[in-house]
Structure formats: C-alpha cells, structure tokens
Amino acid sequence: MVSPTSFFGPLDPAPDAGWTEQPQPRKGFFTDTSVCIGCKACEVACKEWNAVPEDGLDLLGMSYDNTGMLGADSWRHVAFIEQPRPLGRGSAPFAGTPTGPSGTDVADAVTAAGVDALADASRIGSAQPGGFPVVDRAAERVREAGGQQFLGMPGTELPGRSAEGVGRSDVRWLMASDVCKHCTHAACLDVCPTGALFRTEFGTVVVQEDVCNGCGYCVSACPYGVIDKREGDGRAWKCTLCYDRIGDGGTPACAKACPTESIQYGDVDELRERAARRVEQLHAAGVEEARLYGHDPHDGVGGDGAFFLLLDEPEVYGLPPDPVVTTRDLGSMWKHAGMAAVGMLGVALAVFAGGGS
Ligand code: SF4
Numbered sequence: 178m179v180s181p182t183s184f185f186g187p188l189d190p191a192p193d194a195g196w197t198e199q200p201q202p203r204k205g206f207f208t209d210t211s212v213c214i215g216c217k218a219c220e221v222a223c224k225e226w227n228a229v230p231e232d233g234l235d236l237l238g239m240s241y242d243n244t245g246m247l248g249a250d251s252w253r254h255v256a257f258i259e260q261p262r263p264l265g266r267g268s269a270p271f272a273g274t275p276t277g278p279s280g281t282d283v284a285d286a287v288t289a290a291g292v293d294a295l296a297d298a299s300r301i302g303s304a305q306p307g308g309f310p311v312v313d314r315a316a317e318r319v320r321e322a323g324g325q326q327f328l329g330m331p332g333t334e335l336p337g338r339s340a341e342g343v344g345r346s347d348v349r350w351l352m353a354s355d356v357c358k359h360c361t362h363a364a365c366l367d368v369c370p371t372g373a374l375f376r377t378e379f380g381t382v383v384v385q386e387d388v389c390n391g392c393g394y395c396v397s398a399c400p401y402g403v404i405d406k407r408e409g410d411g412r413a414w415k416c417t418l419c420y421d422r423i424g425d426g427g428t429p430a431c432a433k434a435c436p437t438e439s440i441q442y443g444d445v446d447e448l449r450e451r452a453a454r455r456v457e458q459l460h461a462a463g464v465e466e467a468r469l470y471g472h473d474p475h476d477g478v479g480g481d482g483a484f485f486l487l488l489d490e491p492e493v494y495g496l497p498p499d500p501v502v503t504t505r506d507l508g509s510m511w512k513h514a515g516m517a518a519v520g521m522l523g524v525a526l527a528v529f530a531g532g533g534s
C-alpha cells in the first residue's frame with residue numbers, strides 16, 4: 178500500500194515534498210535515442226551554461242565516446258555503442274550497395290602501413306613533430322602503402338564510391354545522451370544529512386553546493402551511479418535540469434541545443450504520452466526493438482523525471498535493467514528498529530523491577 182509519503186510507488190514528488198501552494202506541473206526530459214546523431218551539442222551546452230569544469234580531453238579508446246560516463250564534471254554523457262546488425266529495417270535502402278573496405282580490412286591496412294593511431298593522436302595540438310590530424314596522416318600513409326581509403330573516421334567519399342563488389346556490412350550505431358533521472362523517489366535526496374539535495378517545485382532534484390558537506394552518502398545511494406564528488410572540491414555535483422532556466426520559463430540548455438530534438442523537455446505527463454506515441458510509430462515502421470525506459474510510475478523508483486526511448490536492452494547503454502530506490506525499505510527498517518528498542522527497554526525495566534523485589 179503506497180502512502181503519499183512512502184519511499185516507493187507512484188506519486189507526484191513536488192506536492193509530496195511540500196510544494197502545495199501554486200502547484201506546477203512536473204517537468205522532465207524525454208530522450209528519444211532513435212534520433213540522436215551523437216553530435217554532443219548537449220554535453221557542450223550543459224558545460225557552458227552551468228560552468229561545469231573541463232574533465233580531460235583524453236582519447237579513451239572507446240570509439241567516439243571520450244566522456245566515458247556521467248560524473249561531477251559531466252552532467253550529460255553521450256554514449257556510442259557499435260553493434261554488428263542493422264537498425265530495424267533501416268539498412269533496406271542500402272541493400273546490395275557496394276561499400277568501401279570493412280573496418281577490419283582498414284585496421285589491418287593501417288597496421289600494415291605502420292601507423293600507430295594512438296601515438297599520432299597524442300601528438301595532436303602538441304609541439305611534437307607530426308602533431309597534425311591523425312586521419313590525414315593515416316590516410317596518407319595507407320594510400321602510400323596500398324591505395325585503400327582510411328575509414329577510421331568519417332571519410333570524404335560517398336559510400337559505394339571507393340570500392341567495387343564489397344558487401345555492405347550490417348553495423349548500426351546506438352547513441353544516447355544520458356543524464357540524472359530526477360527520480361520520483363530519489364535515494365540521493367533521502368540520505369542527504371545536510372539538506373543540500375532538495376526537491377524543487379518542478380519535481381526535479383537539485384544540489385545546493387553551498388550546503389553540501391561532501392559526505393558522499395548520495396553517491397553510494399543513487400541506483401544509477403549519477404551523482405559524484407568533484408576531485409579537489411569534495412562536494413557532490415550533478416544535473417540540475419537547469420533549475421535557473423526553467424524557473425524563468427526557459428528550456429534546459431541541452432534540450433535547447435539538441436539539433437534533432439532527441440532531448441525533449443516539458444511536462445512529464447505530456448512527455449509520457451508523446452513517448453508512447455513515438456514507440457508505436459517506430460514499431461509500425463519496423464523498428465520492433467524500440468522500448469521505453471524509466472517512464473513507468475510503477476517501477477522501482479516510481480518512474481523517472483528523465484526517461485528514454487531505447488533501441489536495445491538498457492544494459493547495452495550501461496543502464497541498470499531494473500533499478501530500485503535504495504532507500505525503499507527505510508521506513509520499515511526504522512519501524513523494526515523502534516520496536517526492537519521498545520522491546521529491549523521493556524526487558525531492562527522488567528529486570529530492574531525483578532532485581533528490586
Ligand atoms: S538518485 Fe541518482 S538518478 Fe535519482 S535523482 Fe538522485 S542523482 Fe539523479
């Protein structure tokens with residue numbers, strides 16, 4: 178049985194937190210990953226608007242994903258997942274079209290030509306000799322070695338123009354911009370001892386950096402591994418759903434910057450309806466793997482304020498398949514602890530009374 182103040186189940190979080198005067202519709206994000214093109218405009222806009230510090234410009238060796246994960250200095254993270262299969266019926270228009278050499282052929286050719294791509298990349302922008310774009314350098318050396326086009330990064334020739342008779346491989350890219358889920362039941366907020374984390378009138382979850390004492394309880398409580406302590410600062414940081422912008426009637430920076438409307442901002446109820454329609458549309462178009470994640474108020478966190486349309490299992494995107502608010506049993510734990518304390522007090526009183534007689 179779910180009460181308005183329970184630690185799990187469906188509810189409207191803002192009124193539950195005491196925002197009962199002038200109630201606002203709950204605000205959130207619907208991220209439709211089927212139209213994400215991986216441009217990372219969302220990551221950049223978030224950093225710029227919120228003055229999130231630079232978190233390293235390293236090449237992680239994980240395809241085009243050089244952010245890696247959400248963290249104190251990455252409030253949006255665009256995941257890149259390469260899979261050896263087509264998107265629904267998406268490859269049909271290209272069926273039978275010749276294409277360039279496969280990734281494996283290119284990699285073999287690059288290795289045979291003696292190109293050390295990572296070493297070249299590390300020289301980019303440095304004063305070391307050879308500090309010019311690795312793609313040009315590799316392409317030049319591969320052409321010298323055997324005439325093949327280097328396709329490690331987007332090529333300059335149209336598909337099908339660079340080679341004859343090579344079958345098109347069935348590879349698809351999944352791209353998804355991850356973010357704090359602004360959970361209906363936010364364990365980060367439940368465990369915060371200082372009140373630094375609070376529920377806004379829009380139902381979102383925000384950290385007040387001047388109140389955070391850096392204890393880190395929220396970090397281990399978050400079922401999605403979102404909130405994080407900043408190195409050299411010690412305090413916890415995460416997406417605020419641009420509280421300052423939405424409070425002024427604006428749109429969060431990431432949603433504003435997204436060129437494909439993969440990130441959609443609005444009233445959560447309306448976004449849920451829109452997301453359901455989009456799934457139906459994709460299913461009708463043959464993309465049967467389309468499914469929603471985090472939209473269900475009956476899930477383990479009472480539904481997310483930021484939810485997603487995915488094209489594969491959540492684990493593929495690094496998301497937990499069945500997240501549960503880690504403070505779900507807090508109420509019953511306190512109840513049992515209270516009953517045990519009363520029991521022990523009763524025994525102590527009985528012993529004391531027995532010893533005195
Ligand atoms: S528990 Fe994690 S995902 Fe949920 S609101 Fe807190 S930081 Fe965001």
Ligand code: SF4
Binds near residue numbers: 215216218352436439
């Ligand atoms: S979500 Fe939008 S802005 Fe972000 S990478 Fe995808 S297309 Fe670009």
